[in-house]
Amino acid sequence: MSVAGDTRGKTLPARAYTSPEVYEAEMREVFLKAWNFACHVSDVSEPGAYWTTSIAGEPVAILRDRDGQLRALSNVCRHRAARILSGEGSCPKVLRCPYHGWTYRQDGQLAAVPEARGFENLDREAVKLPQFRVGELCGLVFVCMSDETEPLDGYFGDLPDRLAPLRLAELQASPRLPNGYDHNWKVIADNYLEGYHIPVGHPGLLRLLDYKRYLATPGKNHSWIDGPFRGKPSRHYQERLYQRLMRPMAGFPEDLRGSWTYVHLWPATFIDIYPDQIDTWQLFPAGLRRTRTEARVYHSGSNALRDRLVRRINWRFNSKVMDEDVELCDMVQQGLESRTYERGVLNRNENAVLAFHDLLRAAVPGIDEP
Amino acid sequence: MSPIRPDDRWLFLTPEVEREVPELLAALGQGDLEQERRRIEAMIHSGTLEGWFAYLRDCRRRLEQAGNGERAARLRAVLLEQYLLVPALREDEDNDAPERRRLEELEWTSR
Numbered sequence A: 001m002s003v004a005g006d007t008r009g010k011t012l013p014a015r016a017y018t019s020p021e022v023y024e025a026e027m028r029e030v031f032l033k034a035w036n037f038a039c040h041v042s043d044v045s046e047p048g049a050y051w052t053t054s055i056a057g058e059p060v061a062i063l064r065d066r067d068g069q070l071r072a073l074s075n076v077c078r079h080r081a082a083r084i085l086s087g088e089g090s091c092p093k094v095l096r097c098p099y100h101g102w103t104y105r106q107d108g109q110l111a112a113v114p115e116a117r118g119f120e121n122l123d124r125e126a127v128k129l130p131q132f133r134v135g136e137l138c139g140l141v142f143v144c145m146s147d148e149t150e151p152l153d154g155y156f157g158d159l160p161d162r163l164a165p166l167r168l169a170e171l172q173a174s175p176r177l178p179n180g181y182d183h184n185w186k187v188i189a190d191n192y193l194e195g196y197h198i199p200v201g202h203p204g205l206l207r208l209l210d211y212k213r214y215l216a217t218p219g220k221n222h223s224w225i226d227g228p229f230r231g232k233p234s235r236h237y238q239e240r241l242y243q244r245l246m247r248p249m250a251g252f253p254e255d256l257r258g259s260w261t262y263v264h265l266w267p268a269t270f271i272d273i274y275p276d277q278i279d280t281w282q283l284f285p286a287g288l289r290r291t292r293t294e295a296r297v298y299h300s301g302s303n304a305l306r307d308r309l310v311r312r313i314n315w316r317f318n319s320k321v322m323d324e325d326v327e328l329c330d331m332v333q334q335g336l337e338s339r340t341y342e343r344g345v346l347n348r349n350e351n352a353v354l355a356f357h358d359l360l361r362a363a364v365p366g367i368d369e370p
Numbered sequence B: 001m002s003p004i005r006p007d008d009r010w011l012f013l014t015p016e017v018e019r020e021v022p023e024l025l026a027a028l029g030q031g032d033l034e035q036e037r038r039r040i041e042a043m044i045h046s047g048t049l050e051g052w053f054a055y056l057r058d059c060r061r062r063l064e065q066a067g068n069g070e071r072a073a074r075l076r077a078v079l080l081e082q083y084l085l086v087p088a089l090r091e092d093e094d095n096d097a098p099e100r101r102r103l104e105e106l107e108w109t110s111r
Helices: A020-031 A159-166 A185-193 A203-208 A237-245 A305-336 A348-363 B006-027 B033-046 B049-065 B070-088 B092-104
Strands: A035-040 A049-055 A058-064 A070-074 A088-090 A094-096 A103-105 A110-112 A131-137 A140-144 A177-181 A215-219 A222-228 A259-265 A269-273 A278-285 A291-299
Touching (some): A020 A278, A020 A348, A035 A049, A035 A058, A049 A140, A058 A140, A159 A259, A185 A278, A185 A291, A185 A305, A203 A237, A203 A305, A203 B006, A203 B033, A215 A348, A222 A348, A237 A305, B006 B049, B033 B049, B049 B070
Antiparallel strands (some): A035 A140, A049 A058, A049 A088, A070 A131, A177 A291, A215 A222, A259 A269, A269 A278
16 A cells, blocks of 8 residues: 555655765765675785775775784874875785874784874873774675674675675786766666666667566675676677677686676675676765775686787776766766655666665665655 | 667667567467567667567557457557657657557457
């Protein structure tokens, strides 16, 4: 029975994308409480190796200490708040702040301070970089800043069983590929999560993928989206070349060889599973209407000309799809500011958007109020 | 790699037809399921808007031969939707209005 205020099958209200209060609540209730993807396990495999990231704007450093333990530390110096580590690299023994040289042990404890006797009110023993929960799942490292969130092991439901055959840990990871867009982070996520716009927005993708079998299956804190290939060769040269030359990476699961598969990890990480390479794509909300992104590409390490060519074609094809998506998201971002638009309805092909919005409804009190 | 070119834009018409029409025609005894699927997929790969609407006219002719019923009504609805969508791409009155009206007024000639 339909009741007043019934939001079944409906999107979040426009206000959820334009309200500073909602944005702040999302940072607090979503990002600071979720298990957020941080990096590939190879980024922090050696003792001393570190990788920096941010969660809801909080600078975080993930590092492998000398004892082999994975740690996630606040990347903010306790002296004058400078960022301690940048990018990625190695700090074999200690972490040194580049501003005044405050030096921390790998467990975050302050180890040394230049001109220490010059401080009137410094309790060295009490100074420690805050630590966060960190864990590894299927070759990917995750960080959670809340102690109340359930353990990583069960956080994504059965997803680890589906990711494990990809043997992500064994793949070679590319450097970060940063970008940025003038969209609320949810506009980008919504767009990724549904295939309903493919026939209109991405004709090239429609020729490559069998849209009638395109299927999103929401799971616990994730969605799994199957995009099976069409059997027939495309009439477009580069699409046809991809179809002809593409060979799956060694050991790539049989059941995924005939598809492009897309995975959403709550809250804001996406995994593109192509037989020839795998990408991760992270959204970093950088303001109400600004989102920073980082992509990584993972592949078997094969440098055969054919494999490099296929990866190149794949990248070009999906860059084109991305350009088309940016245009679409531009239009949506503008439209969400309209005084006449309150909220929309969702097609069954947008079921992963609905699942995403339902997660937001559960996490952010008041997000559904128009 | 393949920008949205004018000759690609008609592809947005295809999903519902591809998903439903082969099974409906087969169930109505007016086509072979696999053959219809192949025909549609070939058009998605290398067809044109004109070729697409030639196929839809062919579907309408076969629909007219089918018995009235739930499936025939569904097929009619799917075909009719195409004529409501296509004005985004070309002039309705010049190209498609006669066929649209024919579907709107469709009466089955056999049962």
